[in-house]
Amino acid sequence: MRTSQPRTIYLSDYRVPAFLVEHVDLRFELFEEGARVHSTLTIRRNPESGDPDARLELDGDSLKLEGVALDDKSLAVGDYDDQGDKLVIAEVPDQFQLTVVTWIEPQNNTRLEGLYKSSGMFCTQCEAEGFRCITFFPDRPDVMARFRTRIEADKARYPILLSNGNDVETGELADGRHFMTWEDPFPKPCYLFALVAGDLVEKKDTFTTCSGRDIDLRMYVEPRNAEKCDHALDSLKRAMRWDEDVYGREYDLDIFMIVAVDDFNMGAMENKGLNIFNSSCVLASSDTATDAAFQRVEAIVAHEYFHNWSGNRVTCRDWFQLSLKEGFTVFRDSGFSSDMGSPTVKRIEDATLMRTAQFAEDAGPMAHPVRPESYMEISNFYTLTIYEKGSEVVGMIHTLLGPDLFRKGSDLYFERHDGQAVTTDDFVKAMEDASGRDLTQFRLWYEQAGTPVITVEDEFDAEQQVYRLHVRQSIPATPGQRDKKPQHVPFALGLLNQRGEDLPLRLTPGEADAPTERVLDITQERQAFEFHDVAEKPVPSLLRGFSAPVRVNYPWNREQLMFLMNHDSDGFNRWDAGQRLSVDVIQSLIGAGSETVVEPRQVTAYRHLVSNADVDQALVAKMLQLPSEAYLIELADSADVQGICQARTRVLNHLALTLRDELVACYHRNLDIGPYEPTSEAIARRALRNTALAWLLQVNDEEGRILAKRQFRDATNMTDQFGALRALVNSDFEADREVALSEFYQQWQQDPQVVEQWFSVQTSSPRTGGLAAVSKLLDHPAFDWKNPNKVRAVVGVFAGQNLVNFHAQDGSGYRFLAKHINHLDDSNPQIAARLVSPLTRWRKYTEVYRDGMRSALETLRDKKGLSMDVYEVVHKSLAD
Ligand code: B3K
Ligand code: ZN
Secondary structure, eight states, X not given: OOOOOOOOEEGGGOXXXXXXXXXXXXXXXXXXXXXXXXXXXXXXXXXXXXXXXOOEEEEOSSOEEEEEEETTEEOOGGGSEEOSXXXXXXXXXXXXXXXXXXXXXGGGXXXXXXXXXXXXXXXXEOTTTTGGGTSOBOOSTTOOEEEEEEEEEETTTOOEEEEXXXXXXXXXXXXXXXXXXXXXXXXXXXXXXXXXXXXXXXXXXXXXXXXXXXXXXXXXXXXXXXXXXXXXXXXXXXXXXXXXXXXXXXXXSSEEEEEEESSOSSSEEOOTTEEEEEGGGTXXXXXXXXXXXXXXXXXXHHHHHHTTTBTTTBEESSGGGHHHHHHHHHHHXXXXXHHHSOHHHXXXXXXXXXXXXXXXXXXXXXXOOSSXXXXXOGGGGOOHIXXXXXXXXXXXXXXXXXXXXXXXXXXXXHHHHTTOEEOHHXXXXXXXHHHOOOOTGGGHHHHOOSOOEEEEEEEEETTTTEEEEEEEEEOOOBTTBOSOOOOOEEEEEEEEOTTSOBOOOBSSTTOTTOXXXXXXXXXXXXEEEEEBSOOSOOEEEESGGGOSXXXXXXXXXXXXXXXXXXXXXXXXXXXXXXXXXXXXXXXXXXXXXXXXXXXXXXXXXXXXXXXXXXXXXXXXXXXXXXXXXXHHHHHOSSBOHHHHHHHHHHHHHHHHHHTHHHHXXXXXXXXXXXXXXXXHHHHHHHHHHHHHHHHHHHTTOHHHHHHHHHHHHHOSSHHHHHHHHHHXXXXXXHHHHHHHHHHHHHHHTTOHHHHHHHHHHXXXXXXXXXXXXXXXXXXXXXXXXXXXXXXXXXXXXXXXXXXXXXXXXXXXXXXXXXXXXXXXXXHOHHHHHHHXXXXXXXXXXXXXXXXXXXXXXXXXXXXXXXXXXXXXXXXXXXXX
């Protein structure tokens, strides 16, 4: 078990591996009291290594070594050095076979890394460094080997035995045991190894690839989940087709398997041919999963599938290159979701996540570049920066090159690097070589942390009919990076005339066929752009479609924002104008007395949204959402959390009270027609109706109460039932709320995913999620400290989403969080470290909050035997 001997790993220390592994032969003997792992490695010295006499060093973690043999000759204890986290053999030939036998205890593995048990089944998680918890191995992604895996287990308990690749042999053994052997023809790093053994049902489907090959699709779940597989399998087939159509990527093995497990640290894992999922990210049926869950399943199934090319066939050289596979794969799954639903809505969701959470990370103590320079614990670097900002960076390359050259670049990348472990630089190089564009300056997006700020001023010369934009770019200092160079920002924009029409953007006077939207190349600290033949002062629509992950400052007034909300031809910027208007209104009310009125023009804008059935309803549903408390905190220089929450609530209440008749009408207009369907149109209808309901109950409207109770009782799908439950929970109708919560639990107590939702609706609620109530949920029989989903639903949601209660000014929320992180760190350091996140930005808050947050971090810092995971986050957060 790794504890806190602080050690930092640097990208600049990268060296090619001294040894390569050509083949791995594994035999697992699985028992109730442990597992014996026999591993035979075919090893040779790497001709590219600078050290021809290097000793062999294999990584290990929590292993009991039972034997070592070199070329079939058993080694005596003195011939090797078992250092616990390393097995060292000083004298080895240039080529040899090494056999290592280890004993591990999956049943006691609470870290959920390596081989562990979940609901009675064996399963694995090897990324990033879990394989070393199974056997001694060069656990680094640039060592790629062919794997053959034989699994032996009791046949009655574990009828299903799975690993990567194709099943090549099966048979019976003594004592009611059986075995199955799998062979993966594709060389892969060990982080893509997987094994599953359990009593699972199999759901089958097939997919015919573009070249006419039939692929067996198999999904394995516990018998009680047999009816929850269709959506994942359908999503998988759509993803397979999309990857052929859009990227020309065909699936390579004959079998593709998906397994659902309940205890899982993250969402899912792209192991070659055998993806393992957190149950909550793959199981779905309309009566138990909300629309949001359906969309999440589709996106994650696609994401893991897309990794087969972006991650598996072409993998990372080292973990500093993590965004090579994650950023690109998120970009690919965003494109897929966008094509399956509404592109504008998807863009709004992605930008919201960036601006709320990634910008916060980029401005905090854990800020790091998309390609970090150093880390202590790699598990802490599965971040929004690596994933989401990484995806935005790939997206900007797409914008700069255009779809055709981008596709040429991705084709070249896959072809050039198939079967290799490469770097983000190799990716950019392929894009450059295919397009002929110079991306030298663009590479800074991978090297510099921090969110660029683009400040725009304008000037209109009526006489010359010239409209001029003066643009300034600055990038704030981040830990270890003080001075930044200007980055290449693709800045999409349009200009609207007074009638709300897009103007042709002429860069020279009289330019023919000028487009109405352009992507400007901002490359310098200061730059000016001129637009000609402009008859009147336009309203600028800046950073259309969120064309770069930057903050934009321009002094729009409220009139202009309303104008953009109504007229901008870019749907994303219509939404953004509404957000900016709401932010401005809320900010003006922070700390203001009750005599300060809420902006009447905002009410007008919202009335128009709620009443207008002619515009894209999915977009309207998004536009109705007020900026979140987290986003408002992010925008503040020094955040007064309670002030922000009160001001936001005041605006919400004002809108709900003033527009109550329109909300009731909107509710009725959007009643579901026909059976449940997860189409974007039906999803938008449900979202609008449930928003109307939430707003009515927010102000304790009597008619809303009747509607909510009826909807809760009559709902035919989880989106509606849960929408009604959430509305009641967030109201003051205490008796109705308690009845609904208890009936809901009675109805769904056998379903862990629904129970997770039941926990989080309470822990996120300002009304029911006070600390005492949340603490009580920790004693609920359905709560389980060993299950990451439950921990997230109660502790994580409380600290991350229930800001009013978490930031109680007496510091009780912070102490609560620190206490539980402390305890969790002993069993599951990865989850513990993730939970530290709400405390990391203590400097962002006003003094009332700061001290309490800092002392919670100090309590953690002082813990004995702190894991490296928590150590890194806590120490970086407290560093000056
Ligand atoms: N690659 C995995 C994440 C593994 C995280 C390990 N701590 C899932 C994904 O991004 O597809
Ligand atoms: Zn991924």
